[in-house]
Amino acid sequence: GQNIDQPTEMTATEGAIVQINCTYQTSGFNGLFWYQQHAGEAPTFLSYNVLDGLEEKGRFSSFLSRSKGYSYLLLKELQMKDSASYLCAVTIPGGSYIPTFGRGTSLIVHP
Amino acid sequence: EADIYQTPRYLVIGTGKKITLECSQTMGHDKMYWYQQDPGMELHLIHYSYGVNSTEKGDLSSESTVSRIRTEHFPLTLESARPSHTSQYLCASRPNSGNTIYFGEGSWLTVV
Numbered sequence: 125g126q127n128i129d130q131p132t133e134m135t136a137t138e139g140a141i142v143q144i145n146c147t148y149q150t151s152g153f154n155g156l157f158w159y160q161q162h163a164g165e166a167p168t169f170l171s172y173n174v175l176d177g178l179e180e181k182g183r184f185s186s187f188l189s190r191s192k193g194y195s196y197l198l199l200k201e202l203q204m205k206d207s208a209s210y211l212c213a214v215t216i217p218g219g220s221y222i223p224t225f226g227r228g229t230s231l232i233v234h235p
Numbered sequence: 236e237a238d239i240y241q242t243p244r245y246l247v248i249g250t251g252k253k254i255t256l257e258c259s260q261t262m263g264h265d266k267m268y269w270y271q272q273d274p275g276m277e278l279h280l281i282h283y284s285y286g287v288n289s290t291e292k293g294d295l296s297s298e299s300t301v302s303r304i305r306t307e308h309f310p311l312t313l314e315s316a317r318p319s320h321t322s323q324y325l326c327a328s329r330p331n332s333g334n335t336i337y338f339g340e341g342s343w344l345t346v347v
Contacts, residue, residue, distance in 0.1 A: 128277075155334055166325055166338035167278075211278070221334060222268065224294075225278040 126150045128226035130212050135232045136202055144197045144229045146212030157213040157223055158186050158197045167211055170197070199231075207233045238262055241326050241339035248316055248346055256311045256342045258326030266329040267309040268336065271295060271322050278325065284309055316346040 127149040136142040148156070155174045159167035173179060173188035173195060185198040197210055209230050213223035239260040248254055260267065265286040270278040270293075280293030284303040298320070299313050309328075313320055326339040 157334075157336075164341075164343075166340045169335050169337070172334055213278075215334065221329070222280060222283060222293075223336060224280075225270075227275070227277040230275070 126214065126216070126224045128212055128214060128224060130210075130226045130229045132227065133230045133232070135234065138202055138204060138233055138235050140202050141198065141200050142202060142231065144199070144210050144212075144231065146195045146197075146226060148193050148195075148212070148214045148226075150193075150214050150216050150224070152216040153190055153193075154215040154217050154221060156186075156188055156195050157211075157215070158184075158195075159211040159213065159225075161209045161211055161228065163208070170210075202233050204233050204235070207231060239326060239328055239337055239339040241324075241342050243342060244340060245343045246345070248344070250317055250346055252316050252346075254313045254316055254344070256324055256326075256344070258309045258311070258339055259307050260309075260328045260337075260339075261307060262328065262330070262337075263306060264328035264337075265306065265331050267303070268327040268329075269293070269299075269301060269309070269311050270325040270327065271297065272325060272341075273322050282311065316344075318346045321345050 158170040161167040171186040178187045183200045209228040211228040213225040215221045242257045269282040272278045279295035281297040282301040324342045327336045
């Protein structure tokens with residue numbers, strides 16, 4: 125089976141930087157997604173990493189190391205609206221590219 | 236922005252009732268998915284479709300059924316709802332080229 129691990133909950137201060145880690149053990153690897161999900165809403169796409177390295181997109185960056193089965197999402201200049209659940213998901217070859225999701229990390233940003 | 240719609244958004248029904256959750260997308264995506272998500276838990280794939288007349292069961296065993304008669308429409312049906320079916324159901328679709336999956340706003344189902 126596929127296993128994706130993320131911390132359950134994190135807290136941070138407005139204006140700070142936070143790093144949300146994700147480790148995975150899967151039968152192969154094609155790519156890794158990060159999604160943001162506010163309470164009671166649908167997940168929204170943040171990033172998709174296929175190759176090793178850091179990809180930056182505004183205040184959000186995502187890093188991938190395929191050899192270590194590891195990714196992180198970096199959020200800079202935190203805002204209150206960043207309080208949400210952040211979902212890590214992995215797609216594998218031959219799996220029809222359907223992502224398998226972790227439980228998500230609930231991020232609480234306080235003033 | 237993706238155009239994928241789910242109805243109803245919220246529903247409370249009695250045990251034994253039949254319910255169909257509607258999902259429509261206007262983007263011409265061939266691939267569509269249904270996920271089930273309990274609060275604070277991971278999304279579990281329950282059904283998917285590669286296109287018209289194609290449906291497959293996902294990783295999580297589900298007593299629901301789906302159909303795909305038209306590209307834009309992927310309804311999910313529970314023939315006889317039970318309290319254990321209480322959950323959020325998320326419909327999603329993926330472009331024919333590209334990996335991003337777009338989600339609808341979800342349907343919250345409560346069975347009493």
